[in-house]
Amino acid sequence: MTFPGAPTGPRDGSRLRVLAAMSGGVDSAVAAARAAEAGHDVTGVHLALSANPQSFRTGARGCCTIEDSRDARRAADVIGIPFYVWDLAERFREDVVEDFVSEYAAGRTPNPCLRCNEKIKFAALLDKALALGFDAVCTGHYATVVTHGDGRRELHRASDAAKDQSYVLGVLDDRQLAHAMFPLGDTLTTKDEIRAEAERRGLAVARKPDSHDICFIADGDTQGFLAKRLGTAEGAIVDEDGTRVGSHEGAYGFTIGQRKGLRIGTPAPDGKPRYVLDISPVDNTVTVGPAEALDVTGLTAIRPRWCGDVPPAGEAAYTAQLRAHGEDVPVRAEVVDGELRVRFAQPVRGVAPGQAVVLYDGTQVVGSATIATTERRERPAAAHA
Template sequence: MTDFPGAPTGPSTGPRLRVLAAMSGGVDSAVAAARAAEAGHEVTGVHLALSANPQSFRTGARGCCTLEDSRDARRAADVIGIPFYVWDLAERFREDVIDDFVSEYAAGRTPNPCLRCNEKIKFAALLDKAIALGFDAVCTGHYARIVELPDGGRELHRAVDMAKDQSYVLGVLDAEQLAHSLFPLGDTTKEEIRIEAERRGLAVAKKPDSHDICFIADGDTQGFLAKHLGTATGDIVDESGAKVGEHDGAYGFTIGQRKGLRIGRPAPDGKPRYVLDISPVNNTVTVGPVEGLDVLGLTAIRPRWCGAVPAGDGRYTAQLRAHGEEVPVSAELLDGELRVRLDRPVRGIAPGQAVVLYDGSRVVGSATIAATERQSVTS
């Protein structure tokens, strides 16, 4: 394997690899592909067409996968001097990411579609196809580092630029997938990447980053869900079960939400109320004081490990949101479920989100939160 993932950028001293570079049309993936080619690998660029009906242009920095993005990726490949193709994975993306997103919300959970895309599309569907075609690795513009071990194994670590670190959404990768992954940007800051892109003559050097959910280009998640799930009037209740308002669909709420609750009367203590629980069974949203959001422990399912499966009760730090802070925890794998105890309460953690365990900067693994333990409300 090459030595450059997680190491200073430069010519590779390892074997020459056949690399498939996933090129979104943004600056990060373009520079990642350029670095892989400069390191001496045989690189082919590919843009994933994930939308069944792509728009011609993106709206500001929202969304991605437009025809404009495809053209930007092609122009970047031309500048780098590598072959370029467009692969249609729209059907697979709809089934594994969009449909999963909708069904998770319908079940009262809060999913992370970027994490699911990495698991099911970029490092499953894409990687499987790449290996079948004779490629050695898939290269992406994620900010994370892969560290080579003396025994030939690999570890996934946080990026140098913590502000851009994306190891949280890569925690679903297993050891076999890591063995065929390249993340050339992990040792670099975003500002340095833009400067490098301009130096390389890449037109995307100043292109805005995409944000929000890529398949909801206008940012209206509630409107998107209403279109797919329809309206279903239900009650908003307080912790005692007393009705305090109505809603048009429980899917339109997330744990920890404060604004847009449309509660008819203030709380007895006059303090703001937050969404504490979402019950799809009776279409009820429970609200209460902010202290009711304090999570002390959680149970997570479908664990995926970036290396060896941890044995026994261990001490780690955990990240519970894509851009959340780390918290010290104790974690243990029992009967296929991950049981996590937090050293201090963390607010607003919802079923459906991912918990990612770290040992220092190393990613240990990821699991999907199924239930939380709170001080006043158990979900």
């Protein structure tokens, strides 16, 4: 078994040509430095993902702005590696931004970071890297690739569960894993210690705050961003029996499980908070109800992608993660007619179509799929009469 984070390839066991994706943040800078320190031939690259980088959210983002590009360049200079900026703005717009907008328009809740990893960092970037003779793409993600003696590769959670980012990497397939390097994945250190390491290395990004939210929404206002692209259209907010209790300016501005910002004028009969239960873009209607109505017992997910070997046929026990910072929940799952069917051991809440479900076998990432439909737990008729 090779060391965690090391890809196999034509130079397996020797010095690798590594393309380090440098976002301008501290994690990717330290990852690039570690790869260079390990003796690999490292080149840094910053991805220009906007035709107008100033329109992307500025400040301490560690992602896609002009200042982030400059931070990445300074880090590469300190590490002593070549550095380039690659323009992938058009590909990013098509595969991530437009996908994000169309998913919300259809009443679903996408994860743009997961889509960026699938379509940009480990597809467009990796393809270009391989064409140029690189063996691996290195990123600052907290996850671990394990390669067995027979060549099998597995994606595992990071050694530090608190920093684990394997959920957003659950879309990677065997080919992509073969050329992925995550130097931070087996690090049992806190983020403060990563920052201290960056400081010792002389990297100016050592104290730069982490990125958050969505890089291509400049002001952090997702609803406003969507309204500019999809327009406004007044619609009804109804309770479970169809009674109108409020109005909205676009069903796309809501997500399953949402409680805040509903602007409901009529209180619930029991006085308890109401949550978004369903979004219907066809008639622009949002349905709300009590928290217990969110209980989901199962789901069907489409477009499954496997991180390594395809799981054996038939239902089996796994754990599942449903959001980037969500907890593991026990499930039984199987593939039926090309779709992933998942049954939860206990009902879970806040499950929305468009999200990714990622399956785990212990710490190993089995694969992921996009949630298409959910099954709600039946409640007594009186509970929502």
